[in-house]
Amino acid sequence: MSPTENGGRLSLNQITVPAWSVQQAVEGCARHGIRHVGLWRERVAERGIAASARAARHAGVAVSSLCRGGFFPAATRAERRVRIEDNRRAIDEARALDTDTLVLVCGPAPDRDLEGARRMVEEAVAELAPYAAEGGVRLAIEPLHPMFAADRSVINTLAQATAIAEQFPPDRVGLIVDVYHVWWDPAVSAEIARAGPRIFGFHISDWIVPLPDVLMGRGMMGDGIIDLRRLQQSATAAGYAGPIEVEIFNRAINAMPGDEVLVLMKERYRTHVA
Amino acid sequence: MSPTENGGRLSLNQITVPAWSVQQAVEGCARHGIRHVGLWRERVAERGIAASARAARHAGVAVSSLCRGGFFPAATRAERRVRIEDNRRAIDEARALDTDTLVLVCGPAPDRDLEGARRMVEEAVAELAPYAAEGGVRLAIEPLHPMFAADRSVINTLAQATAIAEQFPPDRVGLIVDVYHVWWDPAVSAEIARAGPRIFGFHISDWIVPLPDVLMGRGMMGDGIIDLRRLQQSATAAGYAGPIEVEIFNRAINAMPGDEVLVLMKERYRTHVA
Numbered sequence: 068m069s070p071t072e073n074g075g076r077l078s079l080n081q082i083t084v085p086a087w088s089v090q091q092a093v094e095g096c097a098r099h100g101i102r103h104v105g106l107w108r109e110r111v112a113e114r115g116i117a118a119s120a121r122a123a124r125h126a127g128v129a130v131s132s133l134c135r136g137g138f139f140p141a142a143t144r145a146e147r148r149v150r151i152e153d154n155r156r157a158i159d160e161a162r163a164l165d166t167d168t169l170v171l172v173c174g175p176a177p178d179r180d181l182e183g184a185r186r187m188v189e190e191a192v193a194e195l196a197p198y199a200a201e202g203g204v205r206l207a208i209e210p211l212h213p214m215f216a217a218d219r220s221v222i223n224t225l226a227q228a229t230a231i232a233e234q235f236p237p238d239r240v241g242l243i244v245d246v247y248h249v250w251w252d253p254a255v256s257a258e259i260a261r262a263g264p265r266i267f268g269f270h271i272s273d274w275i276v277p278l279p280d281v282l283m284g285r286g287m288m289g290d291g292i293i294d295l296r297r298l299q300q301s302a303t304a305a306g307y308a309g310p311i312e313v314e315i316f317n318r319a320i321n322a323m324p325g326d327e328v329l330v331l332m333k334e335r336y337r338t339h340v341a
Numbered sequence: 342m343s344p345t346e347n348g349g350r351l352s353l354n355q356i357t358v359p360a361w362s363v364q365q366a367v368e369g370c371a372r373h374g375i376r377h378v379g380l381w382r383e384r385v386a387e388r389g390i391a392a393s394a395r396a397a398r399h400a401g402v403a404v405s406s407l408c409r410g411g412f413f414p415a416a417t418r419a420e421r422r423v424r425i426e427d428n429r430r431a432i433d434e435a436r437a438l439d440t441d442t443l444v445l446v447c448g449p450a451p452d453r454d455l456e457g458a459r460r461m462v463e464e465a466v467a468e469l470a471p472y473a474a475e476g477g478v479r480l481a482i483e484p485l486h487p488m489f490a491a492d493r494s495v496i497n498t499l500a501q502a503t504a505i506a507e508q509f510p511p512d513r514v515g516l517i518v519d520v521y522h523v524w525w526d527p528a529v530s531a532e533i534a535r536a537g538p539r540i541f542g543f544h545i546s547d548w549i550v551p552l553p554d555v556l557m558g559r560g561m562m563g564d565g566i567i568d569l570r571r572l573q574q575s576a577t578a579a580g581y582a583g584p585i586e587v588e589i590f591n592r593a594i595n596a597m598p599g600d601e602v603l604v605l606m607k608e609r610y611r612t613h614v615a
Contacts, residue, residue, distance in 0.1 A: 214486065224527065292452075
């Protein structure tokens with residue numbers, strides 16, 4: 068198969084096939100000609116960091132990103148300190164896995180003060196950025212859909228993420244464009260163009276109508292209403308040439324045999340995204 | 342009871358007590374010293390428009406708004422024409438009910454083209470504005486939370502609604518600030534200030550964590566994480582002095598006896614909003 072046929076940019080975020088261990092995920096990717104994999108810290112911990120890194124290298128699969136750091140805002144200084152330390156470990160893990168990208172899901176507010184929580188995110192990123200840079204790891208702020216503003220992240224638009232990222236060199240702090248989170252934004256095209264070299268990752272899935280579930284209701288590409296190709300072209304035009312990661316939280320898809328998911332996502336990638 | 346005690350600005354959106362007819366809703370408001378009611382077209386149609394208007398007048402309860410016009414985008418010109426005609430009827434109904442405010446839920450895109458659908462909304466508002474003005478009815482665009490972008494409205498932020506409204510005189514086209522839809526927006530305070538005299542309504546409920554349901558998961562004021570008083574103060578500082586309408590879609594609350602709901606919402610309004 069040619070790189071084009073394979074979708075040379077395609078990446079499997081391992082949450083899409085949650086039954087697979089890191090070992091199985093990287094071997095599955097290799098079996099299907101998928102050259103990149105997005106790993107989760109919890110799953111990496113099960114296998115061990117060094118063993119996970121070896122498994123990926125042995126399979127010839129590059130780690131496109133590590134999920135996830137973040138969850139910065141907290142009610143007390145002591146608790147915020149705990150979160151920062153956990154993020155330092157996440158940076159160490161990313162480095163050990165030989166990926167240059169740590170995904171940040173920034174966390175909710177500890178109270179009703181969204182603006183205060185957003186300042187805590189900025190302060191945490193500022194504190195972590197030099198440590199990440201030393202390790203050759205880029206911090207990728209992922210804006211989450213506004214429906215997650217109360218429980219997962221107070222960073223809900225590309226504009227917010229870029230405003231934070233722009234306080235740092237463009238090769239150190241940037242963002243993840245996940246179509247599920249940003250497709251609705253009237254400014255999505257303009258903000259993708261603005262983010263340009265700060266786009267450190269591009270995640271795909273689809274928005275099903277009606278939405279089956281807030282958290283577990285993402286669709287396979289083509290099953291929903293997101294104009295995936297247009298968003299991919301916007302990101303590519305903005306200069307993003309990196310992996311395109313399939314990240315689908317969906318009970319039905321997550322229950323399918325992994326090999327079937329990989330066949331399906333390659334087909335849908337070609338038809339709806341590439 | 343003094344107006345302050347009553348919450349003189351408080352309004353019951355009748356969807357909050359769906360078991361009540363229009364007659365029961367206006368009588369319930371009168372019984373509890375609530376001076377405003379938001380009515381729904383379907384419920385008004387059950388009772389009849391003239392009879393509904395008489396019932397409200399007789400009870401001494403003002404109709405703060407009529408829900409809802411909108412749903413403008415459609416695949417064909419003919420279908421868009423049908424939607425416009427339905428909105429003309431909604432304007433007539435608002436006038437007959439002696440309310441000056443028609444709430445517009447603008448509708449989803451008929452395809453994947455959000456920008457095209459947003460243009461259809463602008464065109465429809467432009468076509469309806471003169472007819473509404475003749476009837477003394479103001480068009481109030483309600484931005485809906487981005488989680489409704491695929492199935493209810495392509496207008497998802499205050500900034501979008503104001504950008505459309507600003508094409509018309511400030512007393513003719515404006516917007517509804519519904520806290521459930523806009524609380525997450527990093528620009529919420531700035532956009533409320535910008536909207537100023539174009540704020541034609543202020544709707545309250547709360548955002549429960551975790552969200553029990555996308556459509557039916559709104560909370561009673563105080564049960565969630567929205568900083569309601571701050572948003573009310575922003576709207577009031579922007580010049581909005583009109584009714585504050587309680588609009589709660591929630592299976593448990595909607596199943597409560599109406600009189601209990603009104604007692605509870607008055608109490609919560611005083612504690613968390615006024």
